Amino acid sequence: MKYLSILTKLMAVALVISFIPIQPAKAFEQLPRSLRWELIDQSGEIQFNSAGYPYGIHHVKAGETVSMWILVKNHSTNPRGQVWYGKSALLSEGPNYPNAHAIGVGTWDPVDHIPSFLDSSSFVINNNRLAYYDDIPVNQGGTMWLQWEAKVRDDTPAGTYDLVLSLVREFDEWGYRTTASGGNHKYRGILWRFIVGDQYDLKTVGDISVGYTTWDGKQTIYFKEHYGGVGFPMTQEQATQIHRGLREKLGMASSWIEEDMSAQPFNFIISSPLENGEIIFSTAEYSHEELFDNPDFVATSRIYAYNTQTQNLRKIYEYASMESGDPVEQLLYPIGITGNKLILYLHPVESSPGPCWSPWLNNVPKFTLDLSQSSPTLVSGWYSPQWKIDELTSEMEDFCVN
Numbered sequence: 543m544k545y546l547s548i549l550t551k552l553m554a555v556a557l558v559i560s561f562i563p564i565q566p567a568k569a570f571e572q573l574p575r576s577l578r579w580e581l582i583d584q585s586g587e588i589q590f591n592s593a594g595y596p597y598g599i600h601h602v603k604a605g606e607t608v609s610m611w612i613l614v615k616n617h618s619t620n621p622r623g624q625v626w627y628g629k630s631a632l633l634s635e636g637p638n639y640p641n642a643h644a645i646g647v648g649t650w651d652p653v654d655h656i657p658s659f660l661d662s663s664s665f666v667i668n669n670n671r672l673a674y675y676d677d678i679p680v681n682q683g684g685t686m687w688l689q690w691e692a693k694v695r696d697d698t699p700a701g702t703y704d705l706v707l708s709l710v711r712e713f714d715e716w717g718y719r720t721t722a723s724g725g726n727h728k729y730r731g732i733l734w735r736f737i738v739g740d741q742y743d744l745k746t747v748g749d750i751s752v753g754y755t756t757w758d759g760k761q762t763i764y765f766k767e768h769y770g771g772v773g774f775p776m777t778q779e780q781a782t783q784i785h786r787g788l789r790e791k792l793g794m795a796s797s798w799i800e801e802d803m804s805a806q807p808f809n810f811i812i813s814s815p816l817e818n819g820e821i822i823f824s825t826a827e828y829s830h831e832e833l834f835d836n837p838d839f840v841a842t843s844r845i846y847a848y849n850t851q852t853q854n855l856r857k858i859y860e861y862a863s864m865e866s867g868d869p870v871e872q873l874l875y876p877i878g879i880t881g882n883k884l885i886l887y888l889h890p891v892e893s894s895p896g897p898c899w900s901p902w903l904n905n906v907p908k909f910t911l912d913l914s915q916s917s918p919t920l921v922s923g924w925y926s927p928q929w930k931i932d933e934l935t936s937e938m939e940d941f942c943v944n
Contacts, residue, residue, distance in 0.1 A: 570713065572713065572714050573623040573711065573714045574715055575618070575620045575715075576622065576624075576711055576715070577623065577711040577716075577718065578616075578617040578619060578717065578724070579615065579616065579617060579618075579718070580614060580719070580721065580722060581719060582613040582614060582685060583612070583613040584613070585609065585612070586600050587601075587925045588923040589735075593729075595729055595733060596733070599734075599735045600736050601739075601880070601927040602694050602737070603694070603929060604697065605693070605698075606694055606929060607691050607694075608691070608692050609689065609690075609691060611688065611690070612687075612688050612732060613686070614686050614688075615686075616681065616683060616684050616686065617720045617724045618682060623711070623714075624681070625679050625681055626679065626686060628677050628679070629641065629645075631679070632644060635713070639713050640667075641712045641713075642712055642714075643711060643714060644676075645686075645710070645711050646666075646709070647707050647709060648670050648671045648707065649672075649706070650708035650730065650731045653716070654670045656669040657703070658703075659695055659736065659738065660693065661696070664692040664693050672690045700738055700739045701738055702737055702738075703736040703738060704734070705733075705735070705736060706731040706733055706734075707732050707734070708731045717730070718730065744880045744927060819850045819851040819852075820847050820848065821847070821848050822847055822876060824844065824846070825846070841873055842862045843860070843863075843873045845858040845860075845874070845876060858884075859918060859920070861874040863891075871891040872890050874886050874909075874920075875887055875889055882912055882913045882914040883913070883924075884913055885909070887901040887908045887909065888907065898938060900938075903931070908922075908926070
């Protein structure tokens with residue numbers, strides 16, 4: 543009977559247990575409206591499409607790796623998602639939800655497509671995610687910087703390729719792009735355009751140098767002793783002949799004594815893409831004496847095209863520094879050409895940054911003039927291609943100390 547009593551009690555306990563509800567595993571919880579972002583800046587040479595949306599241009603060669611980046615501001619409203627955490631700080635949601643809640647950059651328009659011109663090494667997962675944010679938390683109102691590398695496929699034919707990306711919080715939602723005030727933006731993507739060529743057509747200034755002097759109110763052009771610039775090789779005799787022709791055309795002094803003048807050499811003569819025998823050069827008008835004695839003086843830069851065969855001279859552009867609102871006197875220097883666009887930068891009159899500086903560095907603002915236009919305007923936002931930065935870094939590493 544004793545054993546029967548024990549057996550009865552065990553059966554009763556088992557019966558009770560069988561009616562206790564089993565708690566299901568905690569379900570994955572999505573975070574809607576947890577990724578609202580405003581685009582502040584992006585990589586590339588910034589242009590605007592017909593609808594007024596900005597897009598970044600990257601000039602590349604097939605097989606080249608490009609550094610891309612975005613800077614966005616946190617406008618998220620969901621209290622559970624107002625802070626943007628780095629990927630490493632997030633708890634795992636299990637194998638069915640890899641990278642859950644991580645903020646990433648993915649292909650958009652169409653969503654999750656695989657760009658045909660990008661190498662698979664450009665992606666961190668699925669050939670449609672290029673990067674995940676993994677840095678310090680970003681509070682609402684703060685900004686997030688996200689950078690990644692994208693490689694163009696080795697077999698990509700020369701041409702133009704568009705890339706549309708957007709921000710995604712994995713397994714939660716594609717983010718909503720906002721305006722500066724926090725309202726919904728008309729377009730949720732970020733636009734880029736890749737211009738791919740076997741050899742990117744950027745021509746930089748070589749050994750030909752042109753300078754100017756001022757003397758008795760006159761302006762003088764002179765050539766340095768080295769010749770043979772990119773795209774326009776010439777002998778010293780040819781350079782002297784051009785020099786004389788320019789002096790005559792510009793009404794300059796026929797002779798000069800260097801120690802009596804304000805002289806400043808520039809490296810900026812280059813062949814024009816529009817006419818055979820035409821060169822593009824610049825002059826600058828100011829004097830050191832006026833610079834220190836007259837705080838209201840204006841330094842004027844002029845861009846010319848000169849046909850060495852017909853001796854035809856035409857002025858392309860004129861830039862008066864202080865009249866353009868510059869905080870200090872600056873001169874406009876041409877440094878290269880790409881297609882029909884002349885590349886220039888502004889540099890203070892009295893500045894000598896030394897051998898470890900270059901206008902091709904991307905922290906130096908650059909501009910373009912479209913030479914195919916009859917009255918071109920100065921356009922800001924040109925950026926050096928990555929191969930030019932790499933070339934410059936290699937040249938500088940032997941004598942520049944970081």
